[in-house]
Amino acid sequence: MNTNMINTLRGKVNVTIHKNYLKEDNSTYAKVQRTTAGMHNVIAAILNKTKVFDKASLVAVEMLFKDAILDLLSQGLSVNLFELGTLYPCAQGNIASDNPNISDIPNLSLNFTPSQEALAAVEKADISMAKLEEFAPQISIIEDLSTHLTNFTVTAGKPIRITGRRLKIAGEDEKTGLFLAPHNTEGKFDETESDWIRLDNNSFFKNTLTYLEVILPDTLETGKRYTLVIKTSAGRGKTVNKTVRELVYDKPLTVN
Incomplete structure (x- = not known):
């Protein structure tokens, strides 16, 4: 001592x-x-x-x-x-x-x-x-993997990488996922989720707590803006929680 x-x-x-x-x-x-x-x-x-x-x-x-x-x-x-x-x-x-x-x-x-x-x-x-406790997903960078730009512009039909914390998507398909909410002419999106685009599970090629890598739909409209939304029930390890945690990203994505 x-x-x-x-x-x-x-x-x-x-x-x-x-x-x-x-x-x-x-x-x-x-x-x-x-x-x-x-x-x-x-x-x-x-x-x-x-x-x-x-x-x-x-x-x-x-x-x-x-x-x-x-x-x-x-x-x-x-x-x-x-x-x-x-x-x-x-x-x-x-x-x-x-x-x-x-x-x-x-x-x-x-x-x-x-x-x-x-x-x-x-x-x-x-x-x-x-x-x-901070429990919602957090995003630090979104990169268009086809252009390597990180200026919130993305390309329809091309992959993006999302870097952050607590990103892994898990849970009931109809309640969880990665969504793109299109903006109207006033720059707002429909909070009822009626026109939201849910990315298909098969379009993901990485789904971890710190990275999401996914191919965007080729139906996204050029010049249109979308708000990215993450909904997940992923817990620690392989645990799936009963509640859904949600992130509505505050920086809209613009399609090239």
């Missing part, structure tokens, strides 16, 4: 609000962004409250406690950690055997059950910030 690193740590709790994609309603859940205080922070807090002990002595005692606790755990014992909670061994995983013996038992792991005193202490922590 580097005793020169002993200092105090101050902070508040930051929370991120996440959409619960496993449910169809608008329910959310919160995740705490943790800041971990090391033993040097604990020692600094003790030194701020009392001058009875010196830094070197507390560091030495810390190492003695650590070695003693590890020894008790190696004996398979549960350990009450300063009345803050119990650290105890547990077995994790399934046993495939119909007639299991000791060799079939999964490796032991550790769990921790906090005490009421510890839970009461954490309830006093201040939440300084709660921000919503």
Whole structure:
């Protein structure tokens, strides 16, 4: 342990609000962004409250406690950690055997059950910030692969590459996809989606979280402007969520 690193740590709790994609309603859940205080922070807090002990002595005692606790755990014992909670061994995983013996038992792991005193202490922590998770698709670049232009002009019947985040398209065909919404003479598109063009799934040759590569329909009108819309239920990995996330791109595409 580097005793020169002993200092105090101050902070508040930051929370991120996440959409619960496993449910169809608008329910959310919160995740705490943790800041971990090391033993040097604990020692600094003790030194701020009392001058009875010196830094070197507390560091030495810390190492003695650590070695003693590890020894008790190696004996398979549960350990009450300063009345803050119990650290105890547990077995994790399934046993495939119909007639299991000791060799079939999964490796032991550790769990921790906090005490009421510890839970009461954490309830006093201040939440300084709660921000919503960004979950909608994001586009950074659209490139016409036939001209390599990235100036929001595209070519009918030619491929484009869309670069961004959370782009992968998945979900029910009638609800999700990549759409082109044609503009009227006033420069607006029909929000009822009645004339939107949904690109066929077979026109995609790349469909990932960061890239979409797709061949545009050759029926797009030259000189006409279209708003690009992404609707997807793709989650992490191969997960398909119940809710549809939507991006209406704010920069219209003009067909060459």
